Amino acid sequence: MPVQYISAFTVVLEVLSRFWPVWIALLIVMGASFAYKKKLALYGQLFDSGVGIVGVGICLFWLFTAIFAATISPFDPLAQVPIMKDVLPGAIEPQSGLTYLFGGDKLARDVFSRMVYGSQIVLIIAPAATGFALMVGITLGLPAGYYGGKIDTVLSFLANLVLAFPVILLFYLLVTPGIMDTPIPYAMAGVFFLFPIIFFSVLFWTRYKNRPDRLYILLGITLIVGGWIYAGLVFDADPLKIVHIDPNQLNIFVAVVFASSPGVFRIVRGLVMDIKTRDYVAAAQTRGESPWYIMLWEILPNARGPLIVDACLRIGYTTILLGTLGYFGLGLAPESPDWGTAIKDASRLLRSFIHPALPPTIALMSFVLGLNLLADSLREQSMKD
Amino acid sequence: MLSFVIRRLGTMALTMLCLTMIVFFLINLEPNLKKLAISQTEMHTSAEQLESWLVNHGYRQNFFVRYAQWLGVVPKQPVTDPATGKPAQRFSFCNDPVVPTFAGVLEGDFGCSTKFKASVASKLFPALGATGTLMLCVLAVMVPISLLIGILAGMREGSRTDRVLSVASIASTATPEYVSGVIFTVIFASWLGWLNGSAASASQGITFYNFTLPVMTLAIYGIGYIARMTRASMVEVMTQQYIRTARLKGLSFGSVVVKHALRNALIAPFTVIMLQFPWLLTGVVIVEVMFRYQGFGYTLVEAAGNNDIDLLLGCSLVSVFIVLITQLISDVGYAFLNPRIRVQ
Numbered sequence: 001m002p003v004q005y006i007s008a009f010t011v012v013l014e015v016l017s018r019f020w021p022v023w024i025a026l027l028i029v030m031g032a033s034f035a036y037k038k039k040l041a042l043y044g045q046l047f048d049s050g051v052g053i054v055g056v057g058i059c060l061f062w063l064f065t066a067i068f069a070a071t072i073s074p075f076d077p078l079a080q081v082p083i084m085k086d087v088l089p090g091a092i093e094p095q096s097g098l099t100y101l102f103g104g105d106k107l108a109r110d111v112f113s114r115m116v117y118g119s120q121i122v123l124i125i126a127p128a129a130t131g132f133a134l135m136v137g138i139t140l141g142l143p144a145g146y147y148g149g150k151i152d153t154v155l156s157f158l159a160n161l162v163l164a165f166p167v168i169l170l171f172y173l174l175v176t177p178g179i180m181d182t183p184i185p186y187a188m189a190g191v192f193f194l195f196p197i198i199f200f201s202v203l204f205w206t207r208y209k210n211r212p213d214r215l216y217i218l219l220g221i222t223l224i225v226g227g228w229i230y231a232g233l234v235f236d237a238d239p240l241k242i243v244h245i246d247p248n249q250l251n252i253f254v255a256v257v258f259a260s261s262p263g264v265f266r267i268v269r270g271l272v273m274d275i276k277t278r279d280y281v282a283a284a285q286t287r288g289e290s291p292w293y294i295m296l297w298e299i300l301p302n303a304r305g306p307l308i309v310d311a312c313l314r315i316g317y318t319t320i321l322l323g324t325l326g327y328f329g330l331g332l333a334p335e336s337p338d339w340g341t342a343i344k345d346a347s348r349l350l351r352s353f354i355h356p357a358l359p360p361t362i363a364l365m366s367f368v369l370g371l372n373l374l375a376d377s378l379r380e381q382s383m384k385d
Numbered sequence: 386m387l388s389f390v391i392r393r394l395g396t397m398a399l400t401m402l403c404l405t406m407i408v409f410f411l412i413n414l415e416p417n418l419k420k421l422a423i424s425q426t427e428m429h430t431s432a433e434q435l436e437s438w439l440v441n442h443g444y445r446q447n448f449f450v451r452y453a454q455w456l457g458v459v460p461k462q463p464v465t466d467p468a469t470g471k472p473a474q475r476f477s478f479c480n481d482p483v484v485p486t487f488a489g490v491l492e493g494d495f496g497c498s499t500k501f502k503a504s505v506a507s508k509l510f511p512a513l514g515a516t517g518t519l520m521l522c523v524l525a526v527m528v529p530i531s532l533l534i535g536i537l538a539g540m541r542e543g544s545r546t547d548r549v550l551s552v553a554s555i556a557s558t559a560t561p562e563y564v565s566g567v568i569f570t571v572i573f574a575s576w577l578g579w580l581n582g583s584a585a586s587a588s589q590g591i592t593f594y595n596f597t598l599p600v601m602t603l604a605i606y607g608i609g610y611i612a613r614m615t616r617a618s619m620v621e622v623m624t625q626q627y628i629r630t631a632r633l634k635g636l637s638f639g640s641v642v643v644k645h646a647l648r649n650a651l652i653a654p655f656t657v658i659m660l661q662f663p664w665l666l667t668g669v670v671i672v673e674v675m676f677r678y679q680g681f682g683y684t685l686v687e688a689a690g691n692n693d694i695d696l697l698l699g700c701s702l703v704s705v706f707i708v709l710i711t712q713l714i715s716d717v718g719y720a721f722l723n724p725r726i727r728v729q
Binding site: 051157160161163164165166167168169172173174176177178179181182184316320323324327328340343344346347350351354357358361364365368369371372373376 | 396400403404407408411412414415416417419420551552555556558559560561563564566567568570571574575663666667670671674675682685686689697700701704705708709712
């Protein structure tokens, strides 16, 4: 039985209509942002320039796609329908009557659904890994920049050590199936995931040292929530079974954090060295504030502009890294729908079929482009002040 | 200046020592050794045979002894042939010595590739040569284009040219090699049929037909980045007092840009181009795998995929060396180009 096709125009229409929850959510969020942009500080200023609007739009688009993936995608990203092997875009799956909008890949899976589900993987791992890298980089970069001297020499040497590794070599060494048999990834996870807990504990401690009523509550929340997530992620021992991460995803996560935290460290260190010469820091020192209070409550808030911009760029860069990992088949499961793996699978067969290659490439490119545009317009806005 | 360079070289040596030790440690993890033993012995070998293969080939010696042997500060011992009890070559395919000798990296011996059954040097250096050709082509394309884009964009900040070129360069930094490679192959090889989607034949002879796609793919990611840096530097220079003075003196805009602004605006991009090498290295790996070009990146992937210890160590040594030496060149060159930052 030959597979029936729908026309190219209908494909476009149907793709647009499948994204209906995204359009509605986008409309609500963008509309609200426009209406209240005066009150939204830096975020509101983004809506003053075309570049900013496009950047926010693209990022939100993928965010909502990831959230509503189950509604948008017509098929299960892993389901194989043998008759649909390598079909061109617009082929109708005979049993359900639904369409393979972007065609089928060599394992007869729906390319469209895989692209939509792939956004989930990227949008969970990339921002989370960037967040952890920021925590690690900030917690180490602050003292290195503030104290200077020996501590700076040692930490900078370590950071340069990691930065001197070509990323790809690092991944080939750190993200292999074999390494999961050794305690290395877990040890690294154990170290990295401690940093957020340390960061927030010190943050609250320095601020509310003299106000025990606040301090104990905040510290308690930090330690309980932090410890809970820590137990779940590192030891996979979450008592409630909510926080859970696959061993190979943990491996990727750790490797990505490891690769990008030295970059954050360098930026934070540079910013701190610049900011610590300001008058308000001298004033705080004269008041007798503790060094960590000055670092966390005087210097860090004033370094936020460049850090936010860097975080945006870094999420994009992490997305590219994840794609690289997928492209080399490192870490992620071979049937995983993430964009890098999809590009790898499709690029081997470019000579015969090009349609499975284009959706994931364009998805990845547009998401990174959105983040870069966002970062660019954030930079421009923060320079105006 | 000289003492600065010497100090930097010292740090570099220390960094390389640390890095190679880390790489050595990670490659020699138990699961990796197991995998190597399995791939090097025949099918269906028992655990004892695997173990004895590892012992026989010297993989069970103390970690630091083996690292020192690889480095060349401790003599390499020949293995004992289990059948005869006499000393024998460790790997027959690359002339390993039968008497204890210093044969490490410091002596110029990179060891033995178990995957290619040849000495590492005979695999690594031709591959490096091939990648060098690729890199040269990429730089020859990337540097002029990106500088031109950056200068044109930064010349008049906020103009329409600036906006268009800036968005274009942002778009190019958002396109990693595996994305642009696929898109270019689809457009130029599948649809138009102008170029070859594989550079495998480029090892025999480079032609426009088989080499353009890899060069284009590699260049596009760097172009955006260098162009953005050039633009930022150009914008900064164009707001300086001496530019205004030159304009007020009545010089034409073109001559101000070429004679006064360019020289100062190009200092920062020089550093950026130098620091671009580590990024290019990752790109090289992707592009060489994607277009099947037998260069350094291809060798690295083969070595890593097959757990070829000595070859992978050689590859990492080379790549780390490239990263560090470009950092050094960029620092020294920056000091030379910018008289205000001459090192004391």
